Amino acid sequence: MTDEIRVRIAPSPSGNLHIGTARTALFNYLYAKKTGGKFILRIEDTDAERTKQEYIDNIFDSLKALGLNWDEGPDVGGNYGPYTQSERFDIYPKYAKMLLDNGYAYECWCTNEELEREKEEAVKNHKAYVYSRKCLNITPELREQYIKEGRKPSIRFKVDHRELTFNDMVKGELKFDTSLIGDFVIMKSNGTPTYNFAVVIDDMLMKISHIIRGEDHISNTPKQILIYEALGAKVPEFGHLGMILAPDRSKLSKRHGATAVSDFVKEGYLTDALINFVALLGWSPSDGHEIKTVDEIAQDFRINEISSSNSIFEYDKLNWMNGQYIKKMDIKKLTDMIIPFLSDYDLSELSREKLEKMVEITREPLTTLKEIKDDVPYFFGESVPLDEVKELLTTELSINVLNRFNELAQKWNFEDEEEIHNDLADLRTEFKEKFGYKPKETMWAIRAAVTGRTRGADMAGILVIIGKDKTLKRTNEALHIKAGV
RNA sequence: GCCCCCAUCGUCUAGAGGCCUAGGACAACACCCUUUCACGGUGUAGACAGCGAUUCGAAUUCGCUUGGGGGUACCA
Numbered sequence: 001m002t003d004e005i006r007v008r009i010a011p012s013p014s015g016n017l018h019i020g021t022a023r024t025a026l027f028n029y030l031y032a033k034k035t036g037g038k039f040i041l042r043i044e045d046t047d048a049e050r051t052k053q054e055y056i057d058n059i060f061d062s063l064k065a066l067g068l069n070w071d072e073g074p075d076v077g078g079n080y081g082p083y084t085q086s087e088r089f090d091i092y093p094k095y096a097k098m099l100l101d102n103g104y105a106y107e108c109w110c111t112n113e114e115l116e117r118e119k120e121e122a123v124k125n126h127k128a129y130v131y132s133r134k135c136l137n138i139t140p141e142l143r144e145q146y147i148k149e150g151r152k153p154s155i156r157f158k159v160d161h162r163e164l165t166f167n168d169m170v171k172g173e174l175k176f177d178t179s180l181i182g183d184f185v186i187m188k189s190n191g192t193p194t195y196n197f198a199v200v201i202d203d204m205l206m207k208i209s210h211i212i213r214g215e216d217h218i219s220n221t222p223k224q225i226l227i228y229e230a231l232g233a234k235v236p237e238f239g240h241l242g243m244i245l246a247p248d249r250s251k252l253s254k255r256h257g258a259t260a261v262s263d264f265v266k267e268g269y270l271t272d273a274l275i276n277f278v279a280l281l282g283w284s285p286s287d288g289h290e291i292k293t294v295d296e297i298a299q300d301f302r303i304n305e306i307s308s309s310n311s312i313f314e315y316d317k318l319n320w321m322n323g324q325y326i327k328k329m330d331i332k333k334l335t336d337m338i339i340p341f342l343s344d345y346d347l348s349e350l351s352r353e354k355l356e357k358m359v360e361i362t363r364e365p366l367t368t369l370k371e372i373k374d375d376v377p378y379f380f381g382e383s384v385p386l387d388e389v390k391e392l393l394t395t396e397l398s399i400n401v402l403n404r405f406n407e408l409a410q411k412w413n414f415e416d417e418e419e420i421h422n423d424l425a426d427l428r429t430e431f432k433e434k435f436g437y438k439p440k441e442t443m444w445a446i447r448a449a450v451t452g453r454t455r456g457a458d459m460a461g462i463l464v465i466i467g468k469d470k471t472l473k474r475t476n477e478a479l480h481i482k483a484g485v
Numbered sequence: 486g487c488c489c490c491c492a493u494c495g496u497c498u499a500g501a502g503g504c505c506u507a508g509g510a511c512a513a514c515a516c517c518c519u520u521u522c523a524c525g526g527u528g529u530a531g532a533c534a535g536c537g538a539u540u541c542g543a544a545u546u547c548g549c550u551u552g553g554g555g556g557u558a559c560c561a
Contacts, residue, residue: 012561047561112559119558128487129557154559171490180488180557188559195561219489219556242491242554249553277497280510284498290510307498309491310554317497317511327524365523375522428520443520455522 005037006209009063009070010199013043014050016260017062019313020214020244020252023278026294027241027306028212029068030279033298040206041073043084046198051086062261065271067294072206080206085198092193095201095231096155096186104230105186107153108135109146130182131156155187157197157227164222169210169239170306176222184223196220200227208236212303215240215310239303242282242310252313268341268368270329273322281311291324319367326366335359341369345380354465361461378451379465384474386481389448393478397437398445402475404431405446409475414468421460449478 009025011017032039041063045051060075072078082088099105108131115131122129136158146153161179168174186197193201203211218240228235246256258264264274272293279297280290283306292300326334335356339347347355362375378384392398408427413419424443431437444454450462450471463471 010561014561044561050561108559115559123486126486156559174489176489185559190559192559194559199561214555215490216555240490245554247496251554280497282497284509286499288499288509290497307491311498312496314496314511316495320511323524424520438520440520447521453521457522459520 004207004209005032005035006040006207007032007037007212008040008042008203008206008208009068010042010044010202011059012047012050013045013052013055013059014047015055016058016262018252018259019261019264019274019278022062022066022068022261022275023244023281024213024241025063025068026066026275026279027239027283027303029294030298030301031210031212031303032071033295034301037209038071039068040078040080040208041070041083042202042206043074044195044198045084045086046192046195048086058260058262065265066261066275067271068275083206085202088198088202089192091205092198092201093187093191096193096197099157099186099227099230100155102230103158105155105157106136106183107138107143108156108183108185109138109143109151109153110135111151128180128182130180131184133183136183152189154185154189156183157186157223157230159183159223159226164225166221166225166235166238168218169212169237169303171215171218171240171308174218174221178222178226181222186227196223197227200224200231203236204228204231204233210237210239212239212241214243215308216243239306240308241306242308244278244281245310245312247312247314249312268370269318269322270325270337270369273318273325276325277318277321280317281313282307291321323365323367326363326369331356331360334363338369338372341373342376344373345376349380350465357461357465358457361457361465364457375456378453378456378462382470382473383477384450384452386448386452386478389452389454390481392444392448392454393481395445397435397441398448399479400435401427401431401437401442401445402449402479406472406475406479409468409472412468414464414471417460417464420463424460446475449475 007028009021009028011021011025029039031037043056043059045056056074063070070076072080072083074081074083077083096105100107114134118132119129135153135156159178159181161177164176164178166174184196185194187193221238221240225235244252246252248256252259258267261271261274265271275294276290276292276297279292279294283297283301284290285292285297286300335352338359339355350358358376358379359372362372365375366372386393393402405427408423412423424446428439428442431442432439443459447456447459447462448454450459450466456462466474
């Protein structure tokens with residue numbers, strides 16, 4: 001029972017859920033799924049200044065939208081709560097005192113200025129900065145004096161000098177010389193724990209067995225291991241993932257565009273595609289099939305096979321993948337998701353059935369949902385602007401086609417797409433045989449008249465959605481524009 | 486400055502000493518399909534950062550160099 005696998009994601013709510021955090025969450029989730037372990041969500045809101053409730057909500061919503069559901073967390077509870085760090089403030093001093101009493105930590109009365117000076121000295125001598133231990137053996141008299149002055153001590157962890165090694169699940173053996181670390185602060189003088197201390201206490205108490213996180217935490221790891229050991233706790237396994245970089249190889253930040261999962265959703269990306277894409281950053285399927293659900297990925301997942309290098313976030317493949325998901329998605333669901341992107345149009349003009357039809361015939365070229373907006377204006381309104389196709393419509397060919405079309409379409413059944421499809425095919429053949437018009441030339445005339453464009457969705461589908469009256473109205477209007485005007 | 490991590494096509498990657506004249510996906514380009522755009526199909530081009538060492542043999546092991554990333558806080 002003590003061997004239960006427990007992993008966690010511990011975002012700090014100082015912003016919306018970052019795509020990088022989402023990837024870390026995914027790998028944790030996959031590991032839990034694969035091993036039958038538990039996936040835990042902990043909110044690290046220690047930094048009251050930057051924490052906002054809307055960010056907490058965003059983190060919850062994004063994780064859920066991505067399908068990364070947690071077994072224990074602030075909202076669902078669990079046996080090792082509370083799962084919100086700000087509710088755990090009374091826990092940390094107890095453990096700090098324990099370390100103090102056992103000689104693993106000591107009070108430090110140094111001021112920022114003193115510390116600053118030590119640091120400058122270190123860079124000047126081309127040495128790593130290590131705290132001087134000035135306060136390690138402070139005399140009781142001096143201590144008294146500091147207290148009288150009103151100074152408040154921080155608590156430092158005493159770092160013994162030795163070589164520390166651990167076996168990283170993704171990077172392999174990692175070595176550190178702890179003499180380069182220096183005695184670090186675990187409790188600030190204001191009584192709150194530092195990050196490195198709080199995580200260890202939380203992870204220990206929550207019985208986290210495997211810590212999978214970004215490689216920006218590698219240098220924190222030896223410090224944390226030291227604390228675990230001093231506390232006599234079992235040291236968890238660690239696995240450090242490479243980071244996601246922007247195309248310019250810098251950290252992915254707001255100036256590169258979308259960074260939060262919710263930003264991507266607003267841009268018209270599907271969460272299924274997003275999570276699939278992000279899984280491929282560092283992981284690759286053994287069967288070569290890259291389009292997979294999270295559960296399918298979990299089956300195939302091996303943490304030691306994750307790439308240990310950084311990867312660059314490029315939109316090309318995401319776009320392709322998003323398009324793949326759009327093409328395969330259930331049409332009703334897709335329509336629901338697309339509606340918010342159609343706010344420019346009066347959707348009451350179309351029945352739900354026709355709206356779905358419209359989505360079905362226009363989804364093919366989409367890469368993001370957002371793009372549909374520019375592809376569908378001709379489905380709405382009575383007339384359509386013809387400026388861009390004026391020349392095309394005033395050719396003899398077009399006039400011929402449109403006249404004949406008007407004549408024939410009177411009798412066509414606009415309710416039946418397949419029939420219309422065949423009628424159009426007949427029309428093409430007729431003009432090809434009689435006048436040698438190319439099939440696409442015939443179609444261009446009709447398309448231009450009805451949609452005001454030379455490209456777009458399948459004509460038969462368009463005609464069915466627009467209906468006979470509006471179609472003929474538009475073709476007549478097209479016949480009345482004059483050449484060169 | 487100091488410490489740590491990383492290094493295969495433009496990008497994501499396969500590759501765990503001979504199976505590699507280095508495979509796939511996206512992007513690019515060409516052609517085919519076709520009522521347009523697209524989708525789809527078929528092809529083309531494109532990489533082991535450099536140098537040493539180990540070995541009969543290295544993309545795969547080791548060292549150095551270079552390049553990139555991260556950390557260096559009483560932030561998380």
